[in-house]
Each structure stands twice: as C-alpha cells, then as structure tokens.
Amino acid sequence: xxxxxxxxxxxxxxxxxxxxxxxxxxxxxxxGSALLKAMTKxxxxxxxxxxxxxxxxxxxxxxxVNDETNNALVSLEQDLKKANVSYSHVIKPDPKNxxxxxxxxxxxxNSGAARTVFDTKFSNDYDINPEANGTYxxxxxxxxxxxxxxxxxxxxxxxxxxxxxxxxxSEPEIAPYIGQNQILVELPGISNLDQVKNLISETARxxxxxxxxxxxxxxxxxxxxxxxxxxxxxxxxxxxxTIGNREGADQYYVLQRLAVVAxxxxxxxxxxxxxxxxxxxxxxxxxxxxxxxxxxxxKANVGNPMAVVMGGTVREVAxxxxxxxxxxxxEGGFTRDEVDALSKLLRTGSLPASLTYxxxxxxxxxxxxxxxxxxxxxxxxxxxxxxxxxxxxxxxxGINADLALIFNLIxxxxxxxxSSAMGVTATLTLPGIAGVILTIGMGxxxxxxxxxxxxxxxRAGKAASAAVDQGFAHAWITIVDTHVTTMxxxxxxxxxxxxxxxxxxxxxxxxxxxxxxxxxxxxxxIFDAHLNKMKPGEMVSI
Amino acid sequence: MEFFRSPxxxxxxxxxxxxxxxxxxxxxxxxxxxxxxxxxxSPIPLGVDFRGGTEVTVQFxxxxxxxxxxxxxxxxxxxxxxxxxxxxxxxxxxxxxSLPERxxxxxxxxxxQAVIGALQQNYSSNPFDPSKDVQLSVVGxxxxxxxxxxxxxxxxxSLAGMLVYLWFRFQLIYGVAAVVACFHDTLITVGAFxxxxxxxxxxxxxxxxxxxGYSMNDTIVVFDRIRENLRLSRRETLPDVVNRSINQTLSxxxxxxxxxxxxxxxxxxxxxxxxxxxxxxxVVGILIGTYSSIAIAAPMLVAWQEWxxxxxxxxxxxxxxxxxx
Numbered sequence: 001x002x003x004x005x006x007x008x009x010x011x012x013x014x015x016x017x018x019x020x021x022x023x024x025x026x027x028x029x030x031x032g033s034a035l036l037k038a039m040t041k042x043x044x045x046x047x048x049x050x051x052x053x054x055x056x057x058x059x060x061x062x063x064x065v066n067d068e069t070n071n072a073l074v075s076l077e078q079d080l081k082k083a084n085v086s087y088s089h090v091i092k093p094d095p096k097n098x099x100x101x102x103x104x105x106x107x108x109x110n111s112g113a114a115r116t117v118f119d120t121k122f123s124n125d126y127d128i129n130p131e132a133n134g135t136y137x138x139x140x141x142x143x144x145x146x147x148x149x150x151x152x153x154x155x156x157x158x159x160x161x162x163x164x165x166x167x168x169x170s171e172p173e174i175a176p177y178i179g180q181n182q183i184l185v186e187l188p189g190i191s192n193l194d195q196v197k198n199l200i201s202e203t204a205r206x207x208x209x210x211x212x213x214x215x216x217x218x219x220x221x222x223x224x225x226x227x228x229x230x231x232x233x234x235x236x237x238x239x240x241x242t243i244g245n246r247e248g249a250d251q252y253y254v255l256q257r258l259a260v261v262a263x264x265x266x267x268x269x270x271x272x273x274x275x276x277x278x279x280x281x282x283x284x285x286x287x288x289x290x291x292x293x294x295x296x297x298x299k300a301n302v303g304n305p306m307a308v309v310m311g312g313t314v315r316e317v318a319x320x321x322x323x324x325x326x327x328x329x330x331e332g333g334f335t336r337d338e339v340d341a342l343s344k345l346l347r348t349g350s351l352p353a354s355l356t357y358x359x360x361x362x363x364x365x366x367x368x369x370x371x372x373x374x375x376x377x378x379x380x381x382x383x384x385x386x387x388x389x390x391x392x393x394x395x396x397x398g399i400n401a402d403l404a405l406i407f408n409l410i411x412x413x414x415x416x417x418x419s420s421a422m423g424v425t426a427t428l429t430l431p432g433i434a435g436v437i438l439t440i441g442m443g444x445x446x447x448x449x450x451x452x453x454x455x456x457x458x459r460a461g462k463a464a465s466a467a468v469d470q471g472f473a474h475a476w477i478t479i480v481d482t483h484v485t486t487m488x489x490x491x492x493x494x495x496x497x498x499x500x501x502x503x504x505x506x507x508x509x510x511x512x513x514x515x516x517x518x519x520x521x522x523x524x525x526i527f528d529a530h531l532n533k534m535k536p537g538e539m540v541s542i
Numbered sequence: 543m544e545f546f547r548s549p550x551x552x553x554x555x556x557x558x559x560x561x562x563x564x565x566x567x568x569x570x571x572x573x574x575x576x577x578x579x580x581x582x583x584s585p586i587p588l589g590v591d592f593r594g595g596t597e598v599t600v601q602f603x604x605x606x607x608x609x610x611x612x613x614x615x616x617x618x619x620x621x622x623x624x625x626x627x628x629x630x631x632x633x634x635x636x637x638x639x640s641l642p643e644r645x646x647x648x649x650x651x652x653x654x655q656a657v658i659g660a661l662q663q664n665y666s667s668n669p670f671d672p673s674k675d676v677q678l679s680v681v682g683x684x685x686x687x688x689x690x691x692x693x694x695x696x697x698x699x700s701l702a703g704m705l706v707y708l709w710f711r712f713q714l715i716y717g718v719a720a721v722v723a724c725f726h727d728t729l730i731t732v733g734a735f736x737x738x739x740x741x742x743x744x745x746x747x748x749x750x751x752x753x754x755g756y757s758m759n760d761t762i763v764v765f766d767r768i769r770e771n772l773r774l775s776r777r778e779t780l781p782d783v784v785n786r787s788i789n790q791t792l793s794x795x796x797x798x799x800x801x802x803x804x805x806x807x808x809x810x811x812x813x814x815x816x817x818x819x820x821x822x823x824x825v826v827g828i829l830i831g832t833y834s835s836i837a838i839a840a841p842m843l844v845a846w847q848e849w850x851x852x853x854x855x856x857x858x859x860x861x862x863x864x865x866x867x
Contacts, residue, residue: 048816051674056685058684178688179684179685179688191673191674191676192672192673193654193678194655357650357651357680357682358681358682358684358685359680359681359682359685360650360651360654360678360679360680361677361678361679361680362676362677362678363677363678364601364671364672364673364674364675364676364677365674366601366671366674366675367599367601367636367674367675367676367677370601370814371814371816374812374813374814374816374817375813375814375817377812378808378809378811378812378813378814379808381808381812382804382805382806382808382809383805385804385805385808386801386804386805389801389804390801392543393543393544393797395543430814430816430817431745431748431817431820434809434813434817434820434821437805437806437808437809438752438802438805438806438824440805441798441801441802441803441804441805441806442756442759442798442802444798444801444802445759445798445801445802448794448797448798448801449763449794449798452793452794452797455544456790474770477766478762478763478766481711481759481762481766482758482759482762482763484707485704485707485755485758485759485762486752486755486756486758486759488700488703488704488707488755489700489704489751489752489754489755490752490755492696492699492700492703492751493696493748493751493752495696496692496693496695496696496699497692497696497744497748498689498744500744500745501744501745501747501748504745504748505748508752
C-alpha cells in the first residue's frame, strides 16, 4: 500500500528552508567564514561565550526618600515662617525612617495656622498626625513613597543606560532585576569592570553655565572675542547638540567656568508645552536650595543666554526670559525629539540615589572563545559518536535516525536564530551548548524506542509495513510522556534560572520540541518512502 | 547487530542486592554530607553562586606555578586561610583563585582588585592580559541567598509537577514509586558531590533537575510497558509481569542510557572546566537514573502490592491471583 508522501516531503523541505534561513539569514557568500559571520549575527551568544560584564546593582532608594523629605523640611520652615507660626524645630528624628518629618514646639495659639499650612501644601503626600505638646509628625504616604521608589529605580535605569551608551556597546541590557530595587546590567564585549563602574557612578556630569559669548566658528575666533587669550574664569567649549551627536559642528562658546546649577540639583525635567505660545518646552524643578541661588542669578540676568553643559560639550543654549525660582521652563524652538532629549539629559545628569553592587561578573574575550571551542568540540564528538553507533546498530534504519538527528539540530538552531529576529532573547550560553548535546542524546531515545518496537513486532512475525505501523503507534504515547516531563523540568528551570541556566533551559526545551517533530513525523516519512520502494515480502533493514 | 535478543533475567530476584547497593551509597553520601555540614556549615561545598565570595580565573601564557601564585597572594596580604582554593587546570594554562564571602558587598570589590594586582606585581614572570584573559565572579551575600531560595523552589516545584503529571497518567502508586526513585537518584548524585568534594553551582542544580526529568523518563518507559502487559495478560502474577516488562524494555533502556551517556561523557572530557560540575552530575545521574528504574521503582510496585495483600486489602494493580499448582 503506497502512501502519498509528496505533501509530507514538501512540509519537511519547507521547515528545513525556514530553519536554515533562521540560522544564516542571507549570507554574503558561501565560504566558511561568511557563513560563520552570518550565523553569529543571527544567533546571539551569551556573555559567557562572547565575553562581557554582568552587574547586579541595588538602588538605595532611601537616598531619594531622604532628598524628598529634606526638600519638604526646607519648604516647611519657609512656609511656617511666612504664616507666622512659631516652632522650636523642624527635624527628621529617625535616620532609619527617612519618610518622617517632625515639627515641635508649636504653641496652641498657632495650631490652627499650622494645620492650614500642613493641609494646603503637604496633605497630598504626607499623613499628618498631631501629637502632644504642640508636636506634629508628617509621614510620607506609603503609596507616595512606593511611587517615589519606583521612579527612582526607573530614573537610575535611564541614567545608567545613557551613560553606558558612551561605551558604544551593541545590545546592552539594562533592566529591573528580580529582587527589591535591583537592576541588571549586561554589556557584551566589555570586560573591564572598573571602567564600567566608574562610568556608571559618575555624578553631577551636567551643569548650567552662564554664556559669555558665542557661537563662534572655531576656537580662535572664540578666544579673540575675549581679547586673544581666554581668562582663567572662562572656558571655551564646543557645541555638540542636544542629542549629543553634532560633533564638530564648528560652533564654540565662551562660558563662565563656575556653574550656576549642577546636575544633582535637578529634581525633575519633563517635556511639556507652553499654553501661551504653543511651543514645546522642557519643564523642570530644582531643589529648594538651588532654587534660591537660581532665582538670584536669573533675576540679574534676564535676556542673557545660559548653556547646558554635559560631558565637556555644550548641549543646549537658552535665553533667560524671566526670574526662575525652583520651577521653570526652557523654551527655544525645539522639536519633539530635542525636547525629549533635553529632558532626559537633565533627568539623567546625575544618579537619583547611590548604588551598591550585589554581584559582578566579567568574562574576558579569550576565555569566552575557549568556552565556545570546548563546547563545540564536545558537541561534535558526542554527535559523531551517536551517529556512528546508530548506523552500526540499526543499519538501514540507522540512516533514518541519523537524518532525523541532524534535522533536529538544524531545527533547534533555527529556533534560536528566529527567536532573536522576533525580539525574544534566546541566547546561546555554554550550558546552552550542553543542552544541545543533551538533546542529541535524549532525542535519539525516541528513535531507539520506535526501532526496538519495530524489531519486536518483526520478531513476532509481522510484515514490514505492519511492523513499522505498530512500532510508531506504541512508541508514540511513551515518547510524548517522556518529552513532556523533561520539558516541564526545562520550563521550571527557565522561570527560576538566571543567565546561563536560562540558556540551557531554552535549548533543552526547543530541542525536545523539535525532536517530537523529527523523531515521529520525519522518521515516519522516510520509512514510508522506503516502504513504498520495497518489493512485497522484503524486510526492512533495521 | 543486537545486544539483547531476548533477555530473561529475574530482576526482582536481585532486589536485595540492589537495595544493599543503594543503601551503601546513600549512607556513604549522607555521612559525607554530615561531615561537610560539621566542617563548612553546608552539606555540600557550595559554589560561588550560592555562598558568595570572589572567584578569579586567569589564563596565563604558560602553565601556572601554584606555589608561586600562593606566594604572590601571600605577599599581598592574603594568607592561606583567606584563600579558598587555587586550582590549576591540566590542559589549559588556567588557574582558579577563590576567596571566601564577605559580609559587606563593598569589601568584595577590594578582594577582586587585590587578586589581579597581586598577580601582576608579584607573579609577573607569567603575564596575562587583564582585559581578555580573566574571568571574574564577585557575588554578594544578598544575591547568594536569593539564588539558594530560587534553586530550592525550582527543585520542589519540579518534583511536585512530575508527581501531578504521573498521577494523571498512571495510578498514584506509580507516581509515588517514580518520585521515590528520583529522590534516590538525587540523593546519590548529591552524595557523589559530597564524597568527591566538588562544588554545587547553579548549573549543577540545572543538571540535577534535568536528571530528575531523565530518570522519570526511564521509569515511565518501564511503567508504560508494565501497564500494557497487565492489560493484555490475565494469567501472570505481578512479579512475573514486571520482570517480563523490564526484560522487554531492557534493550531500549540500555541503549538510550548508553547513547546519552556517550554524549555526556564527551561533555565531561571535552567540555572544559566551567561545565565540569554540570557534566559530572549528569554522568553519575544518568547511570543511577537508569539503574533506579529497574532496581528501585519496579520492586517498589511489587512490594506495595504484596504489602497490601498481606494486609488483606484488594490489589491496586490488576493482576491474576497466584496460579494454582
């Protein structure tokens, strides 16, 4: 009984082509190195194979809470004074509880006025509790505090990402990590931990300087404008644009060396627009202390330009339109991109809280290359051993199993190649290569199950095609059982594992999935094709 | 070619030998774990992933002289007790220097820089490039603890998941027997680590979870056959059915284990130092996993049946009464 196998063969060839494309993309040539290059572009290697740095940082969010309540403290004092409420102190009584502010010594006569001050400005964010003897405690509301902590972590992530960009790493990963307020930073290709840590921890790289003159086409012209040589209290800096990419745009400014505002004094900066003019703006707030200083400066310099300086270049120049206290906006014919970039710049000018390093790992490029070499050697040796054995032990059917195994490998690599194209990270790590090796061993199990059953049926006297039928039918259930249990293991490993172990779980899972297809469908098709060609009464070579 | 044409071994007859063998190794493993617990505070040596600390692997340009490295570290103030281990690898020119955990994450950084500095200054005869030839792991106590918790959760969840799956597919007693067999495998494998003094890292835990899955596979194949044979045969006793099932699946069992063992052996020999613990766990685990399906899981089924018979309860597994002679 001949079966129609054209459809099945077409499916197999289609899957093969799709996977090969997944692995190689469209390679530039067919030589060994071109193929290798195409493959490494599609299949991402983990840090343990390509070398790189891996850091887990914890954001000390209580720093941000402290900053916020310090600010509130200064504000409170000013407001209470303005409302003529007398008090003995406004303090933060417990260093372990940064969200708590205490006002004591308010005489009963002023309690009404005091309550008004608290209610108008602070009741949104703080729970206000009157205690005995004219003492009031203000505790930051838990939801407010949680929001603040979240924002701090997100801002830290943004800042780190911005700084890491300067390293020019391709595909860095900076993301929240499982623990409390933890961030994961992975940088392929960089293995100098000190360099990375210094870069991340740089503080206050951003400053605002008064502009003396500019723009000038080159440094000489800039110097000429201040009389030939640049005086010690000034400096000449190039302009690199808000997005920081207009290097060498031939614009130089003369600035005062002393900054008016430092990056750490920006509390927030967001894009917005001016309802009066309809223009896009950057709305920012400073700390109270900085606000006082800034007010004095801006009041005295209405109409003058000031420059935002970061990383040794001028990023933006804006004209002071009026005195700015601690809340202001910067406006200047910005596009959407420029407004977003400038806000980000001001936000990421300094880290919102200090960072501690919980874990640091680095793999040098040569050690990574060694690992690749070792892993691939082990895989090839293992695979050859299995292929050879199957051929010797099962003869003709062994070819069948070998083809299925090779196909299995191609599908598995195809999965890895496609997953990165679809945006899901499935990186190949050293345990991942071990997973591939394991899949080869476990994959061949399915074939063994089927072949042993076929041999048994033939020993019991069944004809070739009946034996093959029975072999596949009986083995199918067991194959599903065994694959599902190991795949469940792999899924759990993927959920609970980190980095390299995730890579292992991925290759194991996909390998077994691929095996379900090849061991049964592909194997069966090849058997059937062979059976079609056999004469009646002929035995299967197994 | 065929190794086992029609084997007919009385496996259940060997059950006391099997039991003794398992007991000896389990007890040896437990004693070794107890010894470790008394000496280092944990039943098996923990890798840097779990215990925290600093580990530096350096690839030198020529084979490293361990004594000289120790002297170099000494000179930098890291006396012998502070250094956990310096191991040289035979084939490559690598050395692994391991420093113990610190309470404070900041101090770990100091250790890391000190090691590289000490090697460069005091062992300059054997140069290396710190940006390419070094692998560092610096793990603080917070992350170490987090990882331990996750590893335990993953293992327990895995075992529970399998038990549930087996409950669906087979009767409960099959599931229990299979889980007991897996537990036995894990115990002996972990015992092997304790006995040989190897460290457990996260990849080793991954290997152990994998071999649990593998041992379960193996047991399922035998159980599937037992169940099939019980359905077909109405005249055999349970021990006879079990023996026959094992004999029928013997070829497949030995072959699969053999082939998977081949691949894992290749990994152990060629896979390099990073995967050594992982491949060791699998080498031991695959051998024991295969053994346990025949020696532990199957006899357990029969023993359970006989225990119930002695209690006067009905047989859980369908089987004929003993044939009248």
